[in-house]
Amino acid sequence: MRGEAKAIRLAHMIHAAAKIQAAGGVRTLSFDATAPLQLSNGENLAPLTIAFETYGALNLDRSNTVLVCHGLLHDQFVASPNPVTGRPAWWPRIVGPGRPIDTNRFFVVCANVLGGSMGTTGPASLASDHQPYGLRFPSITVADMVRAQAMLIEALGVETLFLVIGAGLGGMQALNWASAYPRRVFACATIASAARQPAQSIALSELGRQAIMADPDWRSGGYAAHGVRPSKGLAVARMAAQVASLSEAGVRTRVEAAARRERFRFDTDISGAGVGFVERFDANSYLYISRAADSFDLAADFGGRLANAFQGGATRHAVFAFSSDWRYPPEESRTLAHALIASGSDAAYVEIDSPEGHDAHLGEQPEFEAALTGFIDSAAAARQLSLLGGAS
DSSP, X not given: OHHHHHHHHHHHHHHHHEEEEEETTEEEEEEOTTSOEEOTTSOEEOXXXXXXXXXXXOOTTSOOEEEEEXXXXXXXXXSSOOTTTOOXXXXXXXXXXXXXXXXXXXXXEEEOXXXXXXXXXXXXXXXXXXXXOGGGSOXXXXXXXXXXXXXHHHHTTOOOXXXXXXXXXXXXXXXXHHHHOTTTEEEEEEESOOSBOOHHHHHHHHHHHHHHHHSGGGGGGTGGGGTOOOHHHHHHHHHHHHHHHSOHHHHHHHHHHHXXXXXXXXXOOTTSOHHHHHHHSOHHHHHHHHHHHHTOBGGGGGTTOGGGGGTTOXXXXXXXXXXXXXXXXXXXXXXXXXXXXXXXXXXEEEEEOOSSGGGGGGSXXXXXXXXXHHHHHHHHHHTTOOSSSSOO
């Protein structure tokens, strides 16, 4: 009871310290110095701003909230166009009216991660001296991202989450939510992710970071003061991330196409928005967020045994993997599923046969969509949420 009372007092403090604003189509919630974010390295970060987007409506008993956690290259605009860049929603097949995460049924929240560059406090934000943090921004972890999201959720008046879902880095956040807040998360869907960053993903992330830092315009992280951007280095970092998101067959196809054109590079710009990415994404944010993903190892905090991270929790889990994903291979997801079962959790593992690599979760995958819908509907029935549209 004493712990619950402390949590309630903290939630009231966070709510009182928060202020919602909107500018340029980006909604933010700011916390003043009375509600600092406690970081894993022992530092406090204040003031703190979290940019977020919501879809659908909160039901009467506030039990239908879904938190979508985004990956390395995405932002909070999961189901609507980005008003800053004009880019379309990045997960419209999954989030929206009539979709697996039906915004007629659920109140959906998606926040730009801590350290991000779409409105949330990060390296490009102004420090107390009114200059960008740059490399003075404190080191961050996935757990710090989740604690910032928890502050947002509490300030929005939501005590429990029906579902936390994410892919890649977003899946890491979802797992951390289920481990750190087991009584606040009813269901968790982890997609094409892992409980520890795979070595090949670390290697490609390091390649991207080195490319950024080797760009003369990086200026030791102080490029903003010089009015320049390390665009070439950031473009290479994006390319490395995109290559990792292809399947082996996809990589070979592009190499062969480049050879036929007698080119020394192949086209990785799947979305056709390469220039837009370099313009909208802060290079230092890439350094901080990718390093946070690379340092994620959920078992390390639990004696090296992953099952211990979920021991005693009541969260329902679904783990999804794609057969051709070599950024987060299916064996990583199977390891996670085994640990969840060993912990006594209610867990299911679904492997989708797809040639689309890691990015399969973003495209048309009927088998994945059907399995995800089944998991969500089953969890909704268990929580006695309406299977029909409209708040209940």
